[in-house]
Amino acid sequence: MAVLAAAALSVPILARSEPESCQDCPVADPDALPSPTTSPPGTRDPGPLHCLIGSWVTVDETMMIKFYTDADPFPFTTSGRYYEFHPDGTGVERNNNIQMVGHLHGNEQRQVANGWREFTWSATGNSLTYLAITAADLTYTGYDQRGQRLTIAEQVDPQHNETNDYACSGTQVVESNSGGYRSVWQRTADYGVYG
Amino acid sequence: MRSVLAVAGAVLCAGLAVTPAAARQASPEEQAAAIARPAIVFIQSSWHGWVRDKRTSEVFGGAEGYQVTVSCSGAVINGDGYVATAGHCVDPGPNGGGGGLIDLAMADLAAAGRVRDPALGRQQLVENAVLEGAKPGSKPTRQIQVERATGEPGSRSRDVAPATVVDLAAPTEGDVAVLKVPRSNLPAVVLAGDDVAVGTPVLAIGYPASTDEATDPTLEPSSKNGQVSNHRSQAGHPFLEISAAVTHGMSGGPVVDMRGRVVGVISQLSPGETQSFNLAAAAKSVTGLLRGKGVEDALGPTDRNYRTGLEAYFTGDYDTAVEYLDAVLAATPVHPQARRYRDLAARHGGTVSGDGTLIALLATCAGVALAAGAAGIVLAVRGRRQRLVAAMNAPTPPYGFPAPVTVVTEDAVTEEPRS
Numbered sequence: 001m002a003v004l005a006a007a008a009l010s011v012p013i014l015a016r017s018e019p020e021s022c023q024d025c026p027v028a029d030p031d032a033l034p035s036p037t038t039s040p041p042g043t044r045d046p047g048p049l050h051c052l053i054g055s056w057v058t059v060d061e062t063m064m065i066k067f068y069t070d071a072d073p074f075p076f077t078t079s080g081r082y083y084e085f086h087p088d089g090t091g092v093e094r095n096n097n098i099q100m101v102g103h104l105h106g107n108e109q110r111q112v113a114n115g116w117r118e119f120t121w122s123a124t125g126n127s128l129t130y131l132a133i134t135a136a137d138l139t140y141t142g143y144d145q146r147g148q149r150l151t152i153a154e155q156v157d158p159q160h161n162e163t164n165d166y167a168c169s170g171t172q173v174v175e176s177n178s179g180g181y182r183s184v185w186q187r188t189a190d191y192g193v194y195g
Numbered sequence: 196m197r198s199v200l201a202v203a204g205a206v207l208c209a210g211l212a213v214t215p216a217a218a219r220q221a222s223p224e225e226q227a228a229a230i231a232r233p234a235i236v237f238i239q240s241s242w243h244g245w246v247r248d249k250r251t252s253e254v255f256g257g258a259e260g261y262q263v264t265v266s267c268s269g270a271v272i273n274g275d276g277y278v279a280t281a282g283h284c285v286d287p288g289p290n291g292g293g294g295g296l297i298d299l300a301m302a303d304l305a306a307a308g309r310v311r312d313p314a315l316g317r318q319q320l321v322e323n324a325v326l327e328g329a330k331p332g333s334k335p336t337r338q339i340q341v342e343r344a345t346g347e348p349g350s351r352s353r354d355v356a357p358a359t360v361v362d363l364a365a366p367t368e369g370d371v372a373v374l375k376v377p378r379s380n381l382p383a384v385v386l387a388g389d390d391v392a393v394g395t396p397v398l399a400i401g402y403p404a405s406t407d408e409a410t411d412p413t414l415e416p417s418s419k420n421g422q423v424s425n426h427r428s429q430a431g432h433p434f435l436e437i438s439a440a441v442t443h444g445m446s447g448g449p450v451v452d453m454r455g456r457v458v459g460v461i462s463q464l465s466p467g468e469t470q471s472f473n474l475a476a477a478a479k480s481v482t483g484l485l486r487g488k489g490v491e492d493a494l495g496p497t498d499r500n501y502r503t504g505l506e507a508y509f510t511g512d513y514d515t516a517v518e519y520l521d522a523v524l525a526a527t528p529v530h531p532q533a534r535r536y537r538d539l540a541a542r543h544g545g546t547v548s549g550d551g552t553l554i555a556l557l558a559t560c561a562g563v564a565l566a567a568g569a570a571g572i573v574l575a576v577r578g579r580r581q582r583l584v585a586a587m588n589a590p591t592p593p594y595g596f597p598a599p600v601t602v603v604t605e606d607a608v609t610e611e612p613r614s
Contacts, residue, residue, distance in 0.1 A: 019503070019522030020496035025380045030529075034377045036340045036357040041243045042329025046258040051307040053253060087253035170308025192251075193309050194301070195316025 048087055051168035052123055054192030056083045056185035064180040067102060067109050067142060075180060076102035076111060084191050085121065089131075092118050095138060110143040117154050128166040128175060133157040221509045223453040227398050228418045229505050230455025233382035233532045234271040235416040236278055237342040237402050238358070238374070238447060239264055240285050240292045244335025246300040247325045255300035260329070263295030268401030268416065268448030269341065269374065270457060271383045272481070272492040278341055278358065278374040279386075279481045280447030281462050283366040285374065287337055289321040290366045296326055296335065341376045344414035345529035353414055354378070354529070362484040369432035369480040370462045372447075373488070380527055382501065384449060386478040386492045387456040391435065395423045399439035399461055399475070401448025416448065421471060423458070433477035435459045441473045450475045455502075457481070457492075497526045501533055508536050513545025521547065 058081040064073040078100040085091045095113035102109045115138030120131040138154035166175045173185040187193070241264040245256035255261075267284035271277065287293040301310065301317050310316045326335050339358040346352025356376040363372040391397075398418045421439030428434060437450055441461050450459035459475030485492060494502075504519030520537035523530055541547070 017503075019500045019519045022380070022496045022500075022522070022526035025495065025497065025526050030345075030354070033354070034357060035355060036338065038338070039336075041260060041262070041336070043258050044245060044254070044256070044260065044329055047254045050253070050255065050303055050309065053307075054309055087251050168307075170306070172308075187308055189311060193311055193316075194304055194319050195310050195312030195314070 048085075048089060049123055049125070049168070051170065052085045052128070052166075052173070053087050054085060055188045055190040056085070056173060057081070057188050058083075059184050059186045061100075061183040062181065063100065063183070065100065065102065065111060067104070067111065067144075071104065073180075074102055074104050076100040076109070081113070082188075083185065086191075089120050089122060090118065090134070091121050092116060093138075107145045112141045112143070114139055114141075115154070119160070123166070126165055126167060127163055129163040130160050132160050223396065224398055224418070224420050226505065226509055227451055227453045227455045228400070229509075229532065229536065230502060231270070231384050231398070231400055231449060231451045231457075232416055232418070233501065233530060234384040235343075235400055235402075235448065236269045236271060237414055238267040238269045238278070238280055238284055239340050239342070240267065241265075241338045242287065242293055242296055242326075242335050243328075243338075244293075244296055245327050245329075246296050246320070247327055247331075248320065248323050249325050250323050254327075255303055256296075261296045261299040263292070263299065265292040265295060266402065266404055266444050267446045268444065268461070270400075270449040270460075271343075271381045272373075272386060272457065272485075273490060274379065274381045274383045274493070274495040274498065276356075276376040276378045276381060277361065277485075277490055277492075278376060279449070279457065279460055280372050280374060281366075281460055281476065282364045282368070282370040282372045283462070284447045285337070285339055285360050285372050286363060286365050287326060287335060288365060289324055289326070292337075293326050293335065294321075297321055297324055300324070339374060341374065342414065343381075344531050346531060351414075352529075361490070362488050364432070364476075364480060364484060366462075367430060369483075370429075370476045371460050371480040371484060373481065373484045373490070380495060380497060382527065382530060382532075383492070383494055383498050384451065384455055384457050385494055386482055387452060387458045390426075390477075390479075391423050391452060391458040393423050393425060395458070396453050397421055397423055397437060397439060397450050397458060399437060399441050399445065399448060399450050399473070401441065401445030401461055403442045404444030405442055417445070424472070426477075427474060429474075433479060434462065435475045435477055436465075437473050437475050438471045439473065440471050497523050497530075500526075501530070504533065504540075505536060508540050508545075511543075513540040513543045515545075516540035517545035517547060 058079050061078045062075050065076050066073040078098055081098050082094040083091060094116045098113040100111040117136035117138045118134045120134060122129050122131060133154065133156050136154040136156055139151050141151040142149045164175050164177045164181065166173055171187040176182040241262065243260050243262050245254050245260050247254045265284060267280055269278045269280035272279045283291040285292060289297050297317065297320055301320060304310050327333055328335050340355050341358045342353050342355045344352065345354045356378050358374040358376045361373040361375050364370060398420050400416050400418045403417050419439040419441065421437050423435050424438050425436040427436050435450065435458065439450065445461050448461045449457040450461060452458050457478050459477055460481060462474045462476045465472040465474065500519045500522045504516045504523060507515035507519060517537055517540045520533045520540065523533040524537065
């Protein structure tokens with residue numbers, strides 16, 4: 001009986017487990033553990049400004065045109081010219097019977113543009129340069145009180161280098177220069193717009 | 196009389212061995228959280244890169260590129276540094292964390308007046324975007340770091356480790372990932388091995404970004420309770436619909452059952468749903484990744500000691516709780532939850548295992564038991580002998596118990612009974 005008692009009382013001790021040993025568990029020096037490292041981020045050519053990229057239609061333009069050989073340039077107004085500025089630095093201008101209208105000495109002068117021209121461009125924050133006219137099928141025909149006077153065809157011009165000021169505010173561009181040119185463009189959804 | 200003393204001692208010892216202190220009632224959720232929380236980690240994934248529209252080659256990101264950091268949660272599933280999280284937390288694609296680069300490009304486009312319908316616009320960009328690094332055609336850089344608390348609850352002490360992606364199932368292919376950090380002996384949880392039944396109570400655990408914005412920074416994860424509402428699939432990949440509330444930042448955190456086993460990985464909210472119809476990638480998707488890499492989810496000795504210590508604590512066996520949790524802390528000094536429950540157990544009267552009190556008490560009981568047994572044998576032998584002697588030299592004491600029962604030390608166990 002006593003032996004049974006001894007055996008029974010021994011059970012809790014024999015059955016009772018100990019915490020598992022973790023002697024083999026690696027204990028690392030916290031200071032020696034690898035920490036995240038950072039390498040300097042790379043950079044890239046920023047490319048053209050995103051605001052100019054897209055398609056535009058002029059809504060209010062004033063430009064100085066030398067209409068007569070024996071008179072100084074005088075202002076013409078128009079609207080409806082179409083532009084596309086592509087991110088690869090190319091662009092296109094389309095004119096579909098665009099009427100530029102001026103007045104001199106009480107008479108109306110008109111210059112009518114039809115056709116397209118392709119160009120290359122670059123821009124900084126407030127300066128837009130048309131680098132070259134790379135292709136064109138564009139004519140300007142002049143009229144005055146006497147009727148049609150002259151038709152001029154646009155020529156390819158690799159050294160065009162026309163620089164204007166510009167300000168782009170999302171859906172509108174205002175382009176201008178010191179020679180009296182000022183053009184307001186409105187963005188269209190034809191190109192460069194998402195959604 | 197000495198036999199009575201021995202019996203009384205045995206009863207006392209038996210009582211001590213089987214009667215724990217009064218246990219504090221803990222909910223299953225509290226116990227599950229206590230098991231799982233040490234394994235929860237905070238994950239930050241950072242991308243640096245540019246977005247190129249392959250239709251036009253327009254590159255967004257300027258000279259410096261975009262930098263995006265995404266916060267997620269995760270769980271250690273093998274103490275050797277393996278962490279389970281959601282695929283979208285580390286996936287560089289447009290539907291994963293890299294989608295942040297898309298969002299920044301969309302913001303630039305919107306500022307430039309080039310977005311008409313934001314949702315449709317993003318979809319168009321996602322369909323046509325290529326995410327690149329500094330060199331055209333290179334991949335964006337991705338840096339992942341895994342953080343875990345190493346100090347007392349509420350402290351800001353943390354261990355930050357770099358992580359690599361062991362394997363990844365994209366968001367559209369199961370939405371799970373396994374990371375590796377150069378650490379060992381980390382507290383871990385295991386994956387539930389079988390399908391979890393609809394109606395099973397679960398906890399979703401992670402780091403809600405919205406709460407972190409409103410409160411002091413902490414690495415204490417949040418636990419939200421609920422249940423498995425349904426089994427779902429996305430493109431054939433298994434998901435669990437859960438009723439536990441989850442929010443941004445908890446992505447990748449584990450969904451655990453009441454035994455603290457991972458049944459899912461927090462993945463996504465149901466689109467357009469304001470109530471808790473949330474989706475967790477089924478744990479079997481993680482198992483699939485692990486199997487493919489020859490890795491197993493596993494508990495180490497420290498995890499098992501922690502669980503035993505917790506179980507003891509929750510059943511009111513505070514001595515055992517202290518003993519096992521001390522063992523955890525000896526192996527893993529930075530184990531805030533073990534520290535917390537060890538201190539709670541001690542506060543409830545659990546004694547420090549290192550002072551030998553429990554061992555001495557149990558040894559004493561063993562001594563009593565063995566001595567009682569030995570004495571019984573001696574008594575039987577002696578009784579027979581005395582009966583023989585009595586027949587020759589009466590009178591003799593009817594009973595004798597020569598073993599020094601009042602000196603019950605460990606030595607008494609091996610002391611030769613005097614005849």
